[in-house]
Amino acid sequence: MASALIEFRNVAFSFGDEPLLRDVSFQIQKGEAFSLIGPSGQGKSVVMKLMAGLLTPTAGEVLIDGRSLVTLRGKDREQLLCRMGMLFQKNALFDSLTVGENVAFPLREVRQAPEAEITEAIQFYLEAVGILHAKDLFPDEISGGMQKRLGIARALALKPEIVLYDDPTAGLDPITSRKIIQLIIDLRQEYGSTVVAITNDMNRAYQLGGRIAMVVDGGVIVTGDHDQTLAHPDPRVRQFIRGQLEGPLAGSGTVTT
Amino acid sequence: MIAGFRAIVDDVGGGLLFLGQMFSTALHYRPKSHVVFDQIWKVTLNSLSTTALAGFFVGAIMTVQFTLQVKEFGALGYLGGLATSGTIREVGPLLIAFMLSGKVGAFTSAELGTMRVTEQIDAVRCLGANPFQEIILPRYIAIILSSFFLLAVGLFMSIAGGLLLGVVFSGITAEEYLRHIPTIVTLPSIVSGLFKCLVFALVLASICTYKGFTTTGGAKGVGRAVVATAVATMVGLVIADFVTTLIAEAILSMAMQA
Ligand SMILES: Nc1ncnc2c1ncn2[C@@H]1O[C@H](COP(=O)(O)OP(=O)(O)OP(=O)(O)O)[C@@H](O)[C@H]1O
Numbered sequence: 021m022a023s024a025l026i027e028f029r030n031v032a033f034s035f036g037d038e039p040l041l042r043d044v045s046f047q048i049q050k051g052e053a054f055s056l057i058g059p060s061g062q063g064k065s066v067v068m069k070l071m072a073g074l075l076t077p078t079a080g081e082v083l084i085d086g087r088s089l090v091t092l093r094g095k096d097r098e099q100l101l102c103r104m105g106m107l108f109q110k111n112a113l114f115d116s117l118t119v120g121e122n123v124a125f126p127l128r129e130v131r132q133a134p135e136a137e138i139t140e141a142i143q144f145y146l147e148a149v150g151i152l153h154a155k156d157l158f159p160d161e162i163s164g165g166m167q168k169r170l171g172i173a174r175a176l177a178l179k180p181e182i183v184l185y186d187d188p189t190a191g192l193d194p195i196t197s198r199k200i201i202q203l204i205i206d207l208r209q210e211y212g213s214t215v216v217a218i219t220n221d222m223n224r225a226y227q228l229g230g231r232i233a234m235v236v237d238g239g240v241i242v243t244g245d246h247d248q249t250l251a252h253p254d255p256r257v258r259q260f261i262r263g264q265l266e267g268p269l270a271g272s273g274t275v276t277t
Numbered sequence: 278m279i280a281g282f283r284a285i286v287d288d289v290g291g292g293l294l295f296l297g298q299m300f301s302t303a304l305h306y307r308p309k310s311h312v313v314f315d316q317i318w319k320v321t322l323n324s325l326s327t328t329a330l331a332g333f334f335v336g337a338i339m340t341v342q343f344t345l346q347v348k349e350f351g352a353l354g355y356l357g358g359l360a361t362s363g364t365i366r367e368v369g370p371l372l373i374a375f376m377l378s379g380k381v382g383a384f385t386s387a388e389l390g391t392m393r394v395t396e397q398i399d400a401v402r403c404l405g406a407n408p409f410q411e412i413i414l415p416r417y418i419a420i421i422l423s424s425f426f427l428l429a430v431g432l433f434m435s436i437a438g439g440l441l442l443g444v445v446f447s448g449i450t451a452e453e454y455l456r457h458i459p460t461i462v463t464l465p466s467i468v469s470g471l472f473k474c475l476v477f478a479l480v481l482a483s484i485c486t487y488k489g490f491t492t493t494g495g496a497k498g499v500g501r502a503v504v505a506t507a508v509a510t511m512v513g514l515v516i517a518d519f520v521t522t523l524i525a526e527a528i529l530s531m532a533m534q535a
Pocket residue numbers: 035040058059060061062063064065066067109220
């Protein structure tokens with residue numbers, strides 16, 4: 021029970037009056053590659069931001085390695101957050117810094133690493149995501165796919181134990197998407213980190229290879245691995261993974277977007 | 278009416294909480310000196326030429342105005358002292374504050390607002406850094422330190438401007454213009470000028486960082502934040518001017534009695 025790396029305990033969340041999440045509980049174990057799927061606008065990004073401590077639940081607790089993000093304060097909290105890296109859905113790159121400096125930022129500001137080590141790290145991480153040639157450009161001078169890669173490189177720069185990827189393949193062509201997921205898998209194997217990834221593409225969720233959970237109707241349904249998900253009895257899950265128009269999800273965000 | 282009042286109270290309350298968080302950050306974390314110097318450099322360089330120009334003309338205007346008034350009393354010798362004292366006590370600090378609110382205030386709230394709506398501030402937090410330490414505090418400190426430096430530059434230029442007009446317009450010599458500056462510009466008036474400058478800079482820096490930091494709602498939100506900064510800063514400065522004048526007056530009269 022206490023061994024879960026990430027745990028949601030009866031979490032509720034709302035923006036204003038409308039409840040978005042109701043009584044959500046699930047656990048992610050150390051070393052998992054966990055995929056979050058679900059219709060647009062149902063709260064996948066919100067779930068991830070709760071994990072990262074960027075949003076505070078209106079009720080319940082989010083525990084990272086057994087410690088509650090809700091009650092932790094100050095330096096302890098920052099130390100815990102240092103163990104997590106996050107790729108934002110819209111990248112959130114520092115647009116006044118160059119590509120290289122974006123990767124250097126956490127090392128320079130948080131770890132206060134010596135310059136030699138920083139130069140080496142920039143080289144290493146940009147190489148790993150394949151954008152070393154763009155080191156001195158600014159984020160708005162590189163393509164969308166390169167921005168995603170940069171976001172990934174920055175998230176990894178502190179060698180986090182937990183890496184959160186919000187839609188790492190959004191807006192990318194199928195081949196690049198595949199490559200990025202492969203990159204995430206490789207990096208995970210290399211560092212032995214725990215990965216949580218949001219995706220709207222079932223094939224990418226299968227490619228990632230771990231458990232899958234669906235965020236829908238204010239809840240998180242953990243559907244299990246590839247086969248378990250395919251055979252899942254919940255009609256909403258069946259409809260979503262097959263991409264059918266008819267079904268219980270018809271009135272929700274899937275249709276309007 | 279009630280709703281409007283509540284909004285103002287909410288805003289002020291939110292601002293005070295924000296300041297509280299900033300000062301507690303300042304106590305527990307050292308601001309990054311390289312970022313602070315970067316910001317000071319930016320703010321100062323940004324406003325240096327306009328401040329110098331404005332300072333020059335303020336000195337010139339004050340001299341012309343005072344000339345018209347003191348001429349009939351044959352007190353042209355006091356011209357330099359009067360103009361300089363007026364500049365340091367009132368016009369200088371206010372001028373610097375308005376100048377900075379147009380340039381640095383608007384810039385800072387737009388910059389922070391954009392960082393907020395593009396989630397860059399969240400990203401800073403997510404990387405285990407403290408946004409107050411990394412982003413807010415350096416800008417805050419820079420605005421305050423720069424405003425003192427700019428006040429000095431503005432003052433110096435106003436003496437230059439006044440001197441020029443004193444010679445050209447009022448027909449006194451440079452030596453006459455400068456002679457009474459030390460007698461009229463006393464220590465208390467310098468202190469009250471610096472005090473005003475500090476208070477204005479605090480008002481300005483607090484409003485633009487708070488409004489920028491709490492921006493919501495995309496490009497429109499950033500626009501709103503900039504407008505709100507401009508309005509709140511103007512109102513805040515006028516009120517601060519009134520209050521500081523009262524305080525300075527009280528201190529001055531106490532100093533006289535002592
Ligand atoms: N800052 C915010 N203020 C108010 N409402 C918000 C905010 N952010 C998100 N929401 C609302 O919360 C709901 C869930 O948003 P979220 O971004 O988590 O969706 P998502 O599942 O990630 O969708 P997508 O797949 O499109 O990214 C949406 O209905 C959205 O309108």
